[in-house]
Amino acid sequence: MTPIALIRHYPTAWNAEARLQGQTDIPLHEEARATLNGLKMPEPWSAARLIASPLSRARETAEILAEGRTVEEDARLVELSWGDWEGQRAEDLLADTSSGFRPTHEWGPDTKAPNGESAAEGWDRLRPALADIAADETPAVIVIHKALMRLILVRAGVATPEIKRGRLYPLTLGQSGLPSDPREAIRLIPR
Numbered sequence: 001m002t003p004i005a006l007i008r009h010y011p012t013a014w015n016a017e018a019r020l021q022g023q024t025d026i027p028l029h030e031e032a033r034a035t036l037n038g039l040k041m042p043e044p045w046s047a048a049r050l051i052a053s054p055l056s057r058a059r060e061t062a063e064i065l066a067e068g069r070t071v072e073e074d075a076r077l078v079e080l081s082w083g084d085w086e087g088q089r090a091e092d093l094l095a096d097t098s099s100g101f102r103p104t105h106e107w108g109p110d111t112k113a114p115n116g117e118s119a120a121e122g123w124d125r126l127r128p129a130l131a132d133i134a135a136d137e138t139p140a141v142i143v144i145h146k147a148l149m150r151l152i153l154v155r156a157g158v159a160t161p162e163i164k165r166g167r168l169y170p171l172t173l174g175q176s177g178l179p180s181d182p183r184e185a186i187r188l189i190p191r
Contacts, residue, residue, distance in 0.1 A: 004172070007142070049141070130179065170186065
């Protein structure tokens with residue numbers, strides 16, 4: 001069993017505009033960088049292995065929190081694809097009844113945007129990455145995206161995960177990559 005903690009990347013301009021980012025590579029917002037530069041990870045996570053999605057918003061979040069340590073990238077940790085809906089606002093898609101969009105809490109595992117990726121497809125991509133992280137047996141902090149965090153936390157038994165920025169979400173990975181033992185979120189601390 002490998003202890004891990006998940007952390008959501010800090011905001012981008014698209015987050016501020018409520019746009020669906022998916023796999024579009026949007027960098028961190030300047031305010032996010034400034035906030036992150038004032039924070040660090042608490043013990044024992046400050047010495048953990050750091051692994052990030054290669055999308056710049058996650059990678060840069062990890063690099064700032066790394067305080068000079070190496071950040072590994074894993075392409076399997078990129079966000080779910082929103083396909084044709086990337087760059088659009090959920091509010092606008094909901095107003096356009098021809099879009100087929102509905103609130104994500106109503107989605108099933110196979111629901112997806114046109115030319116996008118379903119939660120089931122995302123899990124099929126994500127689980128081998130988690131198994132590889134677990135095989136190393138080294139505690140790790142994984143900097144990823146909200147939809148992937150939801151997939152992991154739901155698989156760990158959290159019925160309706162509330163994901164906030166600036167927090168580590170600790171849990172355990174089994175050798176097969178299955179998450180378990182979710183614990184209370186831990187806040188990042190001032191530097």
